[in-house]
Amino acid sequence: MIENQHQTSLSAAELAAALPDRTLAGITMGLRALIKAGRLPLGSRLPTVREVALECGVSPATISAVWQNLQKQKLIESRGRNGCWICGQQSRMTPARFASSGHFSRDVLNLSLAVPDARLLPPLQTALLQGAQAEDLNSYERIAILPALERAARRLWPYEPEALLATSGGYSAIHTLFHALSFACCRVAVEEPTGLRHLDILEDLGCEILPVATDSEGPLPESLARALHKQPVAFLFEPRQHAVTGQRVTPARLAALGDVLEGRETLIIEDDGIGSLSSVAAQSLGGRFPERVIHVLSFSKSHGPDLRMAVLSGPAEIVESIRAYRLFSSGWSSRILQGAAAWLLEDAGTSALVTQAREIYNARHSGFVTGVQALGGACQAGAGLSAWLPVRSETFAVVTFAAHGIAVSPGRRYGTKELNHVRIGTSTLEGDLLERVVEISRLASQ
DSSP states (O other), X not given: OTTOTTOOBOOHHHHHHTOOOOSHHHHHHHHHHHHHTTOSOTTOBOOOHHHHHHHHTSOHHHHHHHHHHHHHTTSEEEOGGGOEEEOGGGGSOOOHHHHTTOOOOTTSEEOSSOOOOGGXXXXXXXXXXXXXXXXXTTOOOOOSSOHXXXXXXXXXXXXXXXXXXXXXXHHHHHHHHHHHTTOTTOEEEEEESOOHHHHXXXXXXXXXXXXXXXXXXXXXXXXXXXXXXXXXXXXXXXXXXXXXXOOBOOHHHHHHHHHHHTTOOOEXXXXXXXXXXXXXXXXXXXXXXXXXXXXXXXXXXXXXXXGOOEEEEEOHHHHHHHHHHHTTTTOSOOHHHHHHHHHHHHOXXXXXXXXXXXXXXXXXXXXXXXXXXXXXXXXXXXOSSEEEEEOSOHHHHHHHHHHTTEEOEEGGGGSSSOOSEEEEEOTTOOHHHHHHHHHHHHHHTO
């Protein structure tokens, strides 16, 4: 039955026979693998929840949860009384939220993403020449991190880390650690809004996302406490500055979050994506909970996305698990790029350029917020590469910007629901362009 590509109705008995692991995670991952491999034909109708539960010897609630996980991954779809069916997403895996960013023609001003201004990035020529002289260049030894990069990173770290690992960018670090620690189909608490690629990773794994509300000082402790009642395996947030909203996390708020997390077993994952461009000093809960904090620092926005470089820290056992998982793929990050990053982090001229870029980005962000407020709009002050504009209708706002040749991003892409905001990249806004975007923001937020 499972091999018959023309079958339109699946047998519960034969389906169960192909699922030796009868746990919730086992059934979910088993069905996911069968669908991805094409062994469950596109357009086939699944047996009922009760039929599959009976054949697998588990409760209907377990199979119902499996169905929900697969629907989140867009592998099956519910048609009400007509049951659940294998749908068409399995033929091509793609990060749905990030893929929805779209490709725009050259005449469209794309402010939908918060990217660095290429004119403000430090030059890489000398750094790459230095990187080409890295220790043990072209060795196949799977190193965790180049000694020179480890020394440079430790000077930046907000606490004394037990172990460090170089990765190919911040999102690669998050993606790898979630897979390495087997978080598939688990509950994860995540600040909302959050990075759309965080959500892509979690949704692809079939995780149940527990949103934690935020305000101008960071994640709300009472919202985190409610999420922790459901015993998530991890809490994912940005520890000093929010890449989506531009809001800073105050030290007092970070301490309050630590109070809520005290006595729990929840893993704490800190993604410092803004890095050295943040107007807030590096901070972490790692000094308070060294046994369960994973801290990720990216250098993409501050030193260049083509460096493909970030560093993560954590307990030695967890870092080793992540490093071991990477042996299935590249095994290590390029020594050349690690060496280049190490040189950039130690170079006084580069540090001055990053400081200057931070000041310019913050001035552009402030110019946008001040301009919106001067026209009667509501937009909270912050810093960084993007602003979070309140709107009455996300759809209306996006269409209004589009009518003026500008692409912005609807807030719903950064959360589990419509958030009545749009995200606007401010990293390149100055002069006449700034005035134009401010005016359109006024129209879009009405």
